[in-house]
Amino acid sequence: MSSEQTASAKSTEKSERPSLPEGRYGSSHPANRRKRTVRGWRMWVFGAIALAVSITVTLVAYGNLGQAPIEAQRVGFEEKPGNAMEITIDVQRGEPDRPGVCIVRVRDISGAETGRKEIYVAPGEERLSTVIRSIGRPVTADVYGCSYNVPEYLSTT
Numbered sequence: 001m002s003s004e005q006t007a008s009a010k011s012t013e014k015s016e017r018p019s020l021p022e023g024r025y026g027s028s029h030p031a032n033r034r035k036r037t038v039r040g041w042r043m044w045v046f047g048a049i050a051l052a053v054s055i056t057v058t059l060v061a062y063g064n065l066g067q068a069p070i071e072a073q074r075v076g077f078e079e080k081p082g083n084a085m086e087i088t089i090d091v092q093r094g095e096p097d098r099p100g101v102c103i104v105r106v107r108d109i110s111g112a113e114t115g116r117k118e119i120y121v122a123p124g125e126e127r128l129s130t131v132i133r134s135i136g137r138p139v140t141a142d143v144y145g146c147s148y149n150v151p152e153y154l155s156t157t
Contacts, residue, residue, distance in 0.1 A: 089104065090127050102118070103119075
């Protein structure tokens, strides 16, 4: 038997692992395990904070950008003489016993707004019609938006 074969036979007989270069693969000391545990703990805390912030932002955005508590839809419009247009709207709201205000507008052929009007929506009222004056010939009318914040000059009290 050659010396190489004898050396390989001895190495196979030994079940020890070969020694690794110092510092190359890290160490298995308890201090490193503690660092990993602290790092894992911090990761969970920051993850929980990020989740709480995300949920808060989502709830605030839904409250502000979700479905409007009062809204209106155009039912029809008709051109009137003298650069005016009559618009009819249906109002849907979560609280029918509260007064509201809707802003309606007319537009010219280029799409520019040429007239605007605020309409007081009395409690319980669902369908309204009004005439909007325009600075030019209007071609369409639509609802700009609605709110429960009725200005004092529109309220009846």
